[in-house]
Amino acid sequence: MAILEGRYGPNVVITSIDKIFNWSRSRSIWPLTFGLACCAIEMMATNASRFDLDRFGIFPRPTPRQADCLLVSGTLTAKMAERVIRLYEQMAEPKYVISMGSCANSGGPYWQYGYHVVKGIDLVIPVDVYIPGCPPRPEALIDGYLRLREKIMKETIARKDS
Amino acid sequence: MTQSEIFAYLQTSFPDAGLVLDETQPEPLIVVPREQLLDVARLLNADEQLHFECLMCLTSIDMGEELHAVYNLYSMKHDHKCTLRCRVNREDPVIPSVSSVWATADWHEREAYDLMGITFEGHPDPRRILLPDDWEGHPLRKDYQPQKEWHGIPLEAVQPEDLEKKRENG
Ligand code: SF4
Numbered sequence: 001m002a003i004l005e006g007r008y009g010p011n012v013v014i015t016s017i018d019k020i021f022n023w024s025r026s027r028s029i030w031p032l033t034f035g036l037a038c039c040a041i042e043m044m045a046t047n048a049s050r051f052d053l054d055r056f057g058i059f060p061r062p063t064p065r066q067a068d069c070l071l072v073s074g075t076l077t078a079k080m081a082e083r084v085i086r087l088y089e090q091m092a093e094p095k096y097v098i099s100m101g102s103c104a105n106s107g108g109p110y111w112q113y114g115y116h117v118v119k120g121i122d123l124v125i126p127v128d129v130y131i132p133g134c135p136p137r138p139e140a141l142i143d144g145y146l147r148l149r150e151k152i153m154k155e156t157i158a159r160k161d162s
Numbered sequence: 163m164t165q166s167e168i169f170a171y172l173q174t175s176f177p178d179a180g181l182v183l184d185e186t187q188p189e190p191l192i193v194v195p196r197e198q199l200l201d202v203a204r205l206l207n208a209d210e211q212l213h214f215e216c217l218m219c220l221t222s223i224d225m226g227e228e229l230h231a232v233y234n235l236y237s238m239k240h241d242h243k244c245t246l247r248c249r250v251n252r253e254d255p256v257i258p259s260v261s262s263v264w265a266t267a268d269w270h271e272r273e274a275y276d277l278m279g280i281t282f283e284g285h286p287d288p289r290r291i292l293l294p295d296d297w298e299g300h301p302l303r304k305d306y307q308p309q310k311e312w313h314g315i316p317l318e319a320v321q322p323e324d325l326e327k328k329r330e331n332g
Binding site: 078079081082106107111112113115116117118119120123124 | 293312316319
């Protein structure tokens with residue numbers, strides 16, 4: 001990050017608004033955990049002490065109002081798809097979606113004969129990061145979060161003239 | 163008591179009921195006509211010698227022409243087990259409910275109704291239990307045709323060649 005530090009005496013740092021916004025957003029991704037099946041177990045393991053997502057500023061929230069990122073981990077059934085859409089719509093902008101595991105990506109083992117499974121959550125909500133695996137290991141989930149970080153770092157708050 | 167002793171005991175109480183002991187299965191089972199099912203269940207539960215106070219499981223099977231409901235019973239008092247099977251035609255899948263005898267049967271019968279479409283007569287709350295109330299069909303039946311969508315949510319399999327299209331729409 002381009003920062004001018006120490007140029008104007010102590011405690012003064014010069015950078016751009018975009019950088020400081022993106023830096024703070026990407027370093028405090030609060031996911032709304034949406035554990036749906038076996039992948040949720042890995043998601044819980046990643047949040048727990050061994051992998052300790054807290055060190056990345058990632059801290060699971062139980063309510064969509066406080067969340068930045070919707071982490072869908074597991075098999076999305078038709079009945080649950082209505083809820084996932086509702087929760088996604090309740091989240092405040094800017095919001096991101098991580099699709100964790102084969103089930104959330106494409107239906108996984110149920111992609112052909114699962115009569116009740118949505119064949120990928122991207123059929124119902126937009127997705128930013130896909131994490132492959134059945135289930136993905138905690139390292140893969142961490143990698144997914146870091147990818148999302150990279151994506152957030154490229155954003156800008158500037159708007160085009162309309 | 164073993165399964166055949168239980169069967170012999172039941173035969174003395176219901177000589178004309180048409181009970182059959184089927185020993186061709188890995189675990190012998192007693193086939194009960196649906197007309198007698200409730201009476202047999204009441205006796206199995208209430209009789210001191212049998213004392214089946216626990217319905218461990220109630221499942222349903224699609225056998226083609228027939229639908230079967232299977233009852234796995236266990237007596238904690240005497241430590242013996244027994245399996246009942248009730249066979250109905252798939253055109254007329256009605257079986258009396260045993261939820262008045264074993265409360266466990268309440269949710270299990272709702273599940274069998276939900277997934278196999280067996281109607282349990284006299285059930286206190288005959289709704290679907292897992293699938294949404296407005297779902298069509300009973301998915302564990304062998305001739306089930308999956309829904310293409312439900313409330314606007316697509317449920318069809320996305321073939322690999324359609325992936326590009328799916329990404330564009332998503
Ligand atoms: S992708 Fe695999 S591990 Fe994850 S929810 Fe689906 S079946 Fe379970």
